[in-house]
Amino acid sequence: MNIKITKATKSRIDSVDMNNIPFGKVFSDHMFIADYIDGKWTNLEIKPIQNLSLHPSNLALHYGQSVFEGMKASVTKEGVPCLFRPEMHAKRINKSAARMCMPAFPEDLFVEAVTKLVGIEKNWIPPYDGSALYIRPFMFATDEFLGVRPSEKYKFIIMTLPVGPYYTKPVSLKAETEFVRAAIGGVGEAKAAGNYAASLYPAKLAQEQGFDQIMWLDAKEFKYIQEVGTMNIFFVIDGVIVTPQTDGAILKGITRDSFITIFKDAGYKVEERLIGIDEVFAAHADGKLQEVFGAGTAAVVSKVERIHHDGKEIKLDVSDYKIANLAYDTLTGLRNGTVEDKFGWVIPVEIMETV
Numbered sequence: 158m159n160i161k162i163t164k165a166t167k168s169r170i171d172s173v174d175m176n177n178i179p180f181g182k183v184f185s186d187h188m189f190i191a192d193y194i195d196g197k198w199t200n201l202e203i204k205p206i207q208n209l210s211l212h213p214s215n216l217a218l219h220y221g222q223s224v225f226e227g228m229k230a231s232v233t234k235e236g237v238p239c240l241f242r243p244e245m246h247a248k249r250i251n252k253s254a255a256r257m258c259m260p261a262f263p264e265d266l267f268v269e270a271v272t273k274l275v276g277i278e279k280n281w282i283p284p285y286d287g288s289a290l291y292i293r294p295f296m297f298a299t300d301e302f303l304g305v306r307p308s309e310k311y312k313f314i315i316m317t318l319p320v321g322p323y324y325t326k327p328v329s330l331k332a333e334t335e336f337v338r339a340a341i342g343g344v345g346e347a348k349a350a351g352n353y354a355a356s357l358y359p360a361k362l363a364q365e366q367g368f369d370q371i372m373w374l375d376a377k378e379f380k381y382i383q384e385v386g387t388m389n390i391f392f393v394i395d396g397v398i399v400t401p402q403t404d405g406a407i408l409k410g411i412t413r414d415s416f417i418t419i420f421k422d423a424g425y426k427v428e429e430r431l432i433g434i435d436e437v438f439a440a441h442a443d444g445k446l447q448e449v450f451g452a453g454t455a456a457v458v459s460k461v462e463r464i465h466h467d468g469k470e471i472k473l474d475v476s477d478y479k480i481a482n483l484a485y486d487t488l489t490g491l492r493n494g495t496v497e498d499k500f501g502w503v504i505p506v507e508i509m510e511t512v
Contacts, residue, residue: 158198158201158263158266158269159201160189160201160202160203160269160270160273161201161202161203161204162202162203162204162273162277163202163203163204163205164186164187164205164277165186165187165205168186168280169186170185170186170280170281173319175283175284175285175288175319176285177321178283178288178319178320178321180320180321180323180455181291181318181320182318183318183319184206184316184317184318185206185278185281185290185316185317185318185319186205186206186277186278186281187203187204187205187206187274187277187278187317188203188204188205188206188207188274188314188315188316188317189201189202189203189270189271189273189274189313189314189315190202190203190204190312190313190314190315191262191266191270191312191313191314192299192310192311192312192313193260193310193311193312193313194310196260198260198262198263198266198313201266201270203270203273203274203277206316209312211299212301214301214302214303215298215299215300215301216298216299216300216301216302216308217297217298217299217308219303220298220305221257221349221350221351222257222258222259222297222298222307222308222311223257223295223296223297223298223349223350223351224250224253224254224257224259224295224296224297224347224348224349224350225250225253225293225294225295225296225348225350226246226249226250226253226292226293226294226295226348227291227292227293227348227453227454227455228240228241228243228246228271228291228292228293228294228454229241229289229290229291229292229454229492230275230282230289230290230292230317230506231282231289231290231492231493232279232282232284232493233492233493233494234493234494234495235494237494237505237506238275238276238279238282238290238505238506238508239492239494239503239504239505239506240271240272240275240503240504240506241488241491241492241502241503241504242411242415242502242504243267243268243271243272243504244264244268245411245414246267246271246294246411247262247264247267247268248264249348249409249411250262250267250294250296250348251264252346252347253347253348253349254296256344256346256347256349257344257347257349258307259296259298259307259308259311260311262296262313267294268504270315271292271294271315272504272506272507273509274292274315274317275290275292275317275506276506276507276508276509277509278290278317279506279508279509281317281318281319282319283319283320283321285321286489287321287322287457287489288319288320288321288322289319289320289492290317290318290319290320291317291318291319291320291455292315292316292317293315293316293317293318294313294314294315295313295314295315296311296312296313296314297311297312297350298310298311299311299312320455323453323455323456323457323459324369324456324459327459327460327461327462327475328369328370328451328459328460328461328462329367329368329369329370329461329462329463329464329465330368330369330370330371330372330385330461330463330464330465331363331366331368331370331371331372331465331466332371332372332374332382332434332464332465332466332467333359333363333371333372333373333374333379334374334379334466334467335359336358336359336371337373337374337375337376338352338355338356338371338373338376338383338384338406339352339373339376339383339406339407340375340376340377340406341376341404341405341406342405343405343406345383345405345406345407345408346403346405346406346407346408346409348408353387356371356386359371360386368463368465369386370385370386370387370388370451371385371386372384372385372390372434372464372466373385374434375406376406380433380434380435381401381431381432381433381434382401382432382433382434382437383401383406383407384401384407384408385451385459385461386451387453387455387456388410388451388452388453388456388459389401389407389408389410389412389413389451389452389453390449390450390451390452390461391413391416391448391449391450391451391452391480391481391484392432392437392440392446392448392449393446393447393448393449393480394437394440394445394446394447395440395445395447396425396426396447397425397426397427397428398420398425398426398427398428398480399427399428399429399430399432400413400417400427400428400429400432401429401430401431401432402429402430402431403429410452410453410454411454412452412453412454412457412488413452413453415488415500415502416452416484416488417429418500419483419484419487419488420480420483420484422499423483425480434466437449437464437471438466438469438471441471441473446471446473447477447478447480448460448473448477448478448479448480448481449461449464449473450478450480450481450484452484457484457485457488457489458481458484458485458488460475460478460481461473461475462474462475491503
């Protein structure tokens with residue numbers, strides 16, 4: 158499938174301070190866009206980023222058919238831009254789309270579009286440790302109709318933006334005992350926009366109480382740990398790495414999957430299973446809770462230094478963390494080319510002529 162490329166006449170990159178990038182606010186010069194019309198994807202184009210024109214009855218605005226992905230492009234020490242496991246993101250957005258009754262986007266076209274867009278925007282990749290070019294593919298309904306049914310037309314867009322570290326310090330968590338993120342049988346496994354909207358109010362309350370993020374518990378008993386804010390979560394208990402098993406209510410994180418592979422390759426025992434909040438507090442009381450950290454595309458690794466649950470607290474010394482450091486150093490090294498890519502995860506991108 159041919160992708161039309163229309164380049165910006167002048168780049169805005171000279172107006173950006175790459176040493177001081179607010180997360181999520183600075184966008185590169187171009188975007189990819191495609192339309193789903195009459196049962197097929199068409200109008201494939203990379204063009205200067207611009208506003209969209211939508212009718213007020215747009216179905217996505219009223220009934221929430223919208224899914225997205227989060228990816229990163231990095232640059233090696235030799236200056237080669239790279240993608241990390243792009244085919245996994247292609248598969249996951251289609252699983253999200255299927256759950257939201259939306260059409261699949263061809264996986265090979267997804268990878269091609271991301272690759273060409275990053276090749277054009279190579280200069281927007283910050284060369285500093287902890288920084289990257291964040292990639293946001295997303296799909297949403299475009300029918301102009303007020304009625305509860307799937308849309309017949311959709312847009313698929315990819316934007317890119319330079320970003321620095323998502324979290325610059327260890328985080329504190331509140332284990333939530335009133336609100337729920339997702340239930341088995343719901344849409345928790347999909348990266349659906351509504352999941353994140355529903356999390357905003359309880360997250361706001363937690364932040365007002367002095368916490369950085371919420372540790373979500375299961376919807377039935379408020380007993381088993383699911384995720385943390387926008388991340389999957391790992392625990393190191395007496396030398397064993399434990400992460401909640403994906404059960405339909407937990408996002409199948411690509412960073413999570415990568416870490417599990419890295420840990421097993423390094424000889425660690427990894428368990429994917431139910432883990433209760435009481436088990437975590439008991440492990441801490443017994444001196445066996447060694448590390449807690451979040452894992453996600455945006456944050457990569459986020460060390461947890463405090464957990465609050467039902468009036469009780471755990472405090473951890475993140476300076477002793479070893480496995481979290483292994484995860485971060487390995488993934489970062491894979492992306493910048495200083496660690497051997499024995500898993501075949503890193504895809505080099507051909508640099509295209511820019512504006």
